[in-house]
Amino acid sequence: MQHEFLLYGANGYTGELIARHAMQYKLLPILAGRRKEQIAPLAAKLGLPYRIFDMNDGGALLAALKEVKAVIHAAGPFEYTAKPMVLACLLTGTHYLDINGSIEVFEMIKQYDASAKKAGVMLLPGAGFDVVPTDCIALQLKNLLPNAVRLQLAFATTGGSLSHGTATTMTDKLGEGGAERKDGKIVKVPLGKKGMWVDFGPKQLFVMSIPWGDVSTAWFTTGIPNIETYTGVAKKTFTLLKLQWLFNWVLRRSSIRKIIKNKINRQPAGPADEQRTNARSLVWGQVINEDGKTAIVRMSAPEGYTLTTHSALIIVQKILNGNFSPGYQTPASAYGENLVMEIPGVNREVIE
Template sequence: MSFLLYGANGYTGQLIARHAKDAGLSPLLAGRNEQKINALADALNCPWRAFDLSETEKLDAALREVPVVLHAAGPFNRTARPMMEACLRTGTHYLDITGEMAVFEMGYHFDEKAKKAGVMLMPGVGFDVVPTDCLALHLKNRLPDATHLRLAFGTPRGGVSHGTAMTMVENLGEAGAVRKNGKIVRVPLGHKTLRFPGGGKALFAMTIPWGDVSTAYRTTGIPNIEVYMSVAPSAYRQVKWSRHFGWLLRTEFVKNIARRKVGQRPAGPSDAQRAGSHACLWGEVRNEKGQTRQATLTTPEGYTLTVLTSLLILQKVLSSDLKTGFQTPAGAYGEGLILEAEGTERKDLD
């Protein structure tokens, strides 16, 4: 069946496009760069469209050709709103691969409009946030009165794509975030650290404003949430130093320097790098009595998992297995969704 893949010429978009064809799907490839989209479409023998998201008529026309869009063009804090609004206008289901907290909050605020339009809005159908969302719900189900949730993840030997790096550039100098008593609270980036079990060793991690600060609350109702990412201790020291220069890092001058450096990097991890890496995730819930439950989750490398989970959810939507309104992956499809992806394993630690 057909779907619109916007941002198809990006690193992750190309991976999704190729695997979608292999799975017997018929992606309508789209993006801003006509030359690159055309070349990819010729290589995969797919139809294509070229337009900017500001070209409303072309955007709406493309969406009316399909039941669902898989949006893969970031930074999503700039691109998600016009695509979501177009989906509401055209009655098209919306999926994307963001991990940006603000995008999930935006989707949640469109919930009633989406229900009235008969549309499902589900940001975060990739590594951001399918595995963590499913792990959060699994732990909530094991300790139903949990009041605190901690999630951590790391990808040893993994790399990042241009798109992910550009999103990081856009967020230079920004604060971190946690959820406290049901509210999102701004805190310094890396204001807490921990070590969690991953790959046979303890991984050092710091708090980050990950999408689960938004989504895990919608999925589980747990009011206190922290999300950690593994980093080298030396990188953490740099993060602490950078807190004093947030005003400078937020300037376009510094961001333009960073953008040029990103442009000089490889588009993303090679096939060999992705095949030789994996992701380690850990979660813990705690209730008011001090009781805890912990679990780990091992998955393929992040970009590989994004391909697997985005197409898994896409196929569910194409078969009308969906709920209208704003949805989270585990909220719509249950804690076992991640285990439907090849190469995943979950273990309870207590």
């Protein structure tokens, strides 16, 4: 078997999970990152080659990408790391995947669609929990109700927790507010502007609106002009956020964010294997047309980091087998509404 893809950020929590499970898909990545003291022992344990370089070292980045057909970019925060990796992939003809979930990053990468088509390269950000399950539900709902004008997507996790990388990315967005799509345009709104109870199937949970990646990607996938995204929270958190205008300015201060990040770094790197195994992700989507007709799809899936591990490897396997569409893609635009059903442990139902 050839080492056909680069896994950059293999020393991160999710990157290590992807490295550990790659053999399950008969894939042999080249592990890469900045920290030799973390990458080298993992590579030795898994019997894989590795490369150590900083992404700011353009020569080393280009040299590493020339060795492979694709990269899974797993080193955030993607607001800073996605663009240099995308540009390097366009220069070397390397397919690009990442596990990002940021609206701004999706919108930025989308701008390179024409360049990617010219280079014969696929750019597919959001190849993990952000946004594979929600993107597949969005497309399924569009197919169920083609004239839908409004899309709502919600997710919640039972029994899971955050990795350092996810928590750090969220800290960098503290005090920045939310976003939704209105009449085809992304508009800024307060975080938690809306809240509602959702029947996820196994249980009813309260959710509030957040700026999830689908505000960008579901529009690309479906063309539905009004999109809202929600996540499960405690009702008291939602109530507290109604006062956020009083303290958002404090949360935007770098000194406050630094204190929070130091606290994050003292926690475990992410959920333990047993915790991930016992946790579940619940996903729900609803579309509405002008006449008020609705369609609902709900899903039960593995915990988010587990799902990300499988979905990223499934997608990179497809690419290496020649199954890809050049240019900017979302998971469902490239591989259809049933992509998510290839992930072990996913159950889905349509509610009439």
